Amino acid sequence: MAGIELGSVSKVYQGGVTALKPTTLTIPEGGLTVLVGPSGCGKSTLLRIIAGLEEPTSGTVTIAGRDVTQIEPADRDIAMVFQNYALYPHMSVYDNMAYGLKNRGTARSDIALRVNEAAKMLGIEALLQRKPRALSGGQRQRVAMGRAIVRRPKAFLFDEPLSNLDAKLRGEMRVEIRTLQQRLGVTSVYVTHDQLEAMTMADHLVVMRDGVIVQQGPPGHVYDEPDNVFVAGFLGAPPINLLPGTLAEDGTLHLDCGPHVTLPVHPPLQTGSKVTLGIRAEAIGIAAPAGSLTATVELIEELGPSRLLHLRFGTAKIIAMAPREPALRPGETLAIQLDTAALKLFDPETGRACR
Amino acid sequence: MIAKRVTFKRTGLPLALLAPQLAVTGIFFLWPTFVALKQSLYRSDAFGLRQVFTGLENYRALLFHGNYLATLERSGFFAGCVTVLSLAVGLVLAVMADSLGRSGRIWQALLVWPYALAPAVAGVLWAYMFDPAIGPITHALAHIGIDWNHVLNSGEAMTLIVMAAAMKQVAYNFLFYLAALQAIPKSLMEAAALDAAGPVRRLFSLIIPLIAPTTLFLLVVDLTYAFFDTFGLIDSTTYGGPGNSTTIMVYQVYKDGFIDQRFGPAAAQSMILLLLVGALTMVQFTLVERRIDY
Ligand SMILES: Nc1ncnc2c1ncn2[C@@H]1O[C@H](COP(=O)(O)OP(=O)(O)O)[C@@H](O)[C@H]1O
Numbered sequence: 173m174a175g176i177e178l179g180s181v182s183k184v185y186q187g188g189v190t191a192l193k194p195t196t197l198t199i200p201e202g203g204l205t206v207l208v209g210p211s212g213c214g215k216s217t218l219l220r221i222i223a224g225l226e227e228p229t230s231g232t233v234t235i236a237g238r239d240v241t242q243i244e245p246a247d248r249d250i251a252m253v254f255q256n257y258a259l260y261p262h263m264s265v266y267d268n269m270a271y272g273l274k275n276r277g278t279a280r281s282d283i284a285l286r287v288n289e290a291a292k293m294l295g296i297e298a299l300l301q302r303k304p305r306a307l308s309g310g311q312r313q314r315v316a317m318g319r320a321i322v323r324r325p326k327a328f329l330f331d332e333p334l335s336n337l338d339a340k341l342r343g344e345m346r347v348e349i350r351t352l353q354q355r356l357g358v359t360s361v362y363v364t365h366d367q368l369e370a371m372t373m374a375d376h377l378v379v380m381r382d383g384v385i386v387q388q389g390p391p392g393h394v395y396d397e398p399d400n401v402f403v404a405g406f407l408g409a410p411p412i413n414l415l416p417g418t419l420a421e422d423g424t425l426h427l428d429c430g431p432h433v434t435l436p437v438h439p440p441l442q443t444g445s446k447v448t449l450g451i452r453a454e455a456i457g458i459a460a461p462a463g464s465l466t467a468t469v470e471l472i473e474e475l476g477p478s479r480l481l482h483l484r485f486g487t488a489k490i491i492a493m494a495p496r497e498p499a500l501r502p503g504e505t506l507a508i509q510l511d512t513a514a515l516k517l518f519d520p521e522t523g524r525a526c527r
Numbered sequence: 528m529i530a531k532r533v534t535f536k537r538t539g540l541p542l543a544l545l546a547p548q549l550a551v552t553g554i555f556f557l558w559p560t561f562v563a564l565k566q567s568l569y570r571s572d573a574f575g576l577r578q579v580f581t582g583l584e585n586y587r588a589l590l591f592h593g594n595y596l597a598t599l600e601r602s603g604f605f606a607g608c609v610t611v612l613s614l615a616v617g618l619v620l621a622v623m624a625d626s627l628g629r630s631g632r633i634w635q636a637l638l639v640w641p642y643a644l645a646p647a648v649a650g651v652l653w654a655y656m657f658d659p660a661i662g663p664i665t666h667a668l669a670h671i672g673i674d675w676n677h678v679l680n681s682g683e684a685m686t687l688i689v690m691a692a693a694m695k696q697v698a699y700n701f702l703f704y705l706a707a708l709q710a711i712p713k714s715l716m717e718a719a720a721l722d723a724a725g726p727v728r729r730l731f732s733l734i735i736p737l738i739a740p741t742t743l744f745l746l747v748v749d750l751t752y753a754f755f756d757t758f759g760l761i762d763s764t765t766y767g768g769p770g771n772s773t774t775i776m777v778y779q780v781y782k783d784g785f786i787d788q789r790f791g792p793a794a795a796q797s798m799i800l801l802l803l804v805g806a807l808t809m810v811q812f813t814l815v816e817r818r819i820d821y
């Protein structure tokens with residue numbers, strides 16, 4: 173109840189773009205909720221509506237039990253970290269962090285205390301007198317977070333805060349933000365288009381597409397039990413293998429690419445139904461007790477601890493994640509085994525999971 | 528990548544291409560400047576028949592006798608007022624147009640008009656609007672108890688030319704300020720909104736510091752305009768009067784040289800103006816080079 177509640181919030185921009193269809197969402201208190209989805213799906217719009225930077229076309233926003241729909245951004249008791257950091261270029265790091273407190277009439281000594289505390293937490297004490305232009309990307313990112321922390325708000329909002337950093341720094345900052353958020357225990361909403369960031373950081377994962385929430389839940393659950401083919405395909409790298417087929421009388425699935433797959437339980441579908449089989453790379457085993465399924469190795473990508481096998485399976489191409497042993501060569505044909513518990517079936521018409 | 532620089536094999540073509548520009552510069556700028564410089568070192572009679580070399584006497588006379596110092600002071604006051612007024616009004620209008628978003632474009636177009644008006648035409652219009660006998664604004668002012676007569680009242684004359692001169696620069700400043708405002712990232716203003724900075728505080732603690740480079744640039748442009756480009760305006764409104772009250776440096780040159788035929792002092796004043804414009808241009812070039820960036 174004390175988190176953030178969105179009551180059928182929608183947004184139609186001037187010019188008629190519907191960025192968000194009526195959406196109801198409860199963001200749990202104290203956790204990190206990640207909004208993930210492809211570019212243009214309305215994540216930022218949703219976040220900006222929470223911040224009050226965008227007025228919803230309809231619906232209500234409640235933060236910590238208080239209806240803030242009609243309240244100015246400054247009075248919503250939230251802090252936001254922007255993608256481009258939005259640091260004030262002419263102010264020192266200290267002044268950047270102190271600005272919001274000064275404007276709210278916080279006592280000087282209190283400001284100094286809070287800024288120094290936040291700087292220490294973020295390891296930027298030595299940079300307090302510098303201007304933003306004299307900082308690296310990662311340091312600017314920390315300052316932007318410091319500016320949010322000193323406010324001690326009811327909620328943190330992050331809009332793709334790591335997308336301007338290089339891959340290595342992104343990995344580090346991901347952990348840092350997560351650690352900090354857990355330590356402070358402040359309700360946080362984090363927007364990203366990066367499924368890895370979403371999976372690794374979220375307590376609660378919200379997947380969006382075309383202005384609609386398509387699925388939400390703990391990241392592991394959403395990954396294991398995707399409600400539809402879009403979510404299945406969006407989460408996970410390499411992406412899930414999707415193979416269309418037809419359900420046969422004996423309960424096996426006749427794939428369009430050739431092979432027949434035995435399903436563990438008969439799905440609640442009529443014989444002859446078209447169905448799409450989803451199987452993740454890690455659910456494909458090789459060199460298993462000689463099964464009836466075979467595939468030919470086309471390409472091997474070494475990842476270090478494991479490797480990706482690009483296989484030709486009938487006439488289709490699939491990707492399997494396999495251990496480094498045994499040695500394999502392109503052109504080799506091997507027996508493969510599908511982890512039957514991990515097979516997903518989707519309705520090819522609607523994309524919905526068949527359970 | 529295509530090089531921006533074109534390399535010529537021989538020097539003939541580039542020289543031919545440069546020739547017209549060099550000719551214009553030589554005939555209309557360098558030669559008159561040289562003549563004026565020479566003139567400023569001589570004393571000549573009213574008919575230009577006899578000339579006596581007097582060295583820096585003309586300059587000494589200007590700086591230590593007569594009313595030239597008063598003219599300098601008046602010019603400084605005029606230029607300062609025009610610059611401050613046109614910067615302030617230009618900024619306020621730009622902030623307002625910027626906050627309107629797209630519908631601000633109409634105002635943008637309207638506000639640029641004054642800049643397209645020739646100074647003499649603008650001057651005639653101002654003189655008419657404020658004409659002591661028939662000016663519509665004069666009549667309106669009379670209704671609220673102000674007896675406007677810039678032909679007799681020197682303060683009112685100065686006010687008139689300051690307003691008329693500023694009006695034109697407002698259009699110019701407005702355009703540059705609007706461009707500068709639109710270059711400020713939107714997220715910066717949003718961050719400020721979340722940081723509880725209201726519109727006025729945002730203007731003073733963020734916008735004005737952020738557009739300081741533009742202000743510096745416009746400051747030089749406006750000063751240059753007020754000092755050197757306002758002859759036409761004054762010559763079509765107050766003719767430097769009443770008395771000398773609106774005679775600024777450029778107008779004084781004209782009065783001394785063309786009306787009173789005192790060529791030596793007029794030439795010396797031209798040289799002083801040249802130094803001033805040179806200095807302002809130097810400042811402007813350094814500013815553009817340095818482009819104070821954050
Ligand atoms: N200010 C705006 N005016 C008009 N359309 C907008 C505006 N902001 C975003 N949109 C549109 O709304 C949709 C959702 O945008 P956004 O919420 O920014 O997506 P995301 O953050 O998921 O990439 C997009 O189609 C985008 O073009």
Ligand SMILES: [Mg+2]
Pocket residue numbers: 215216217332
């Ligand atoms: Mg976005």
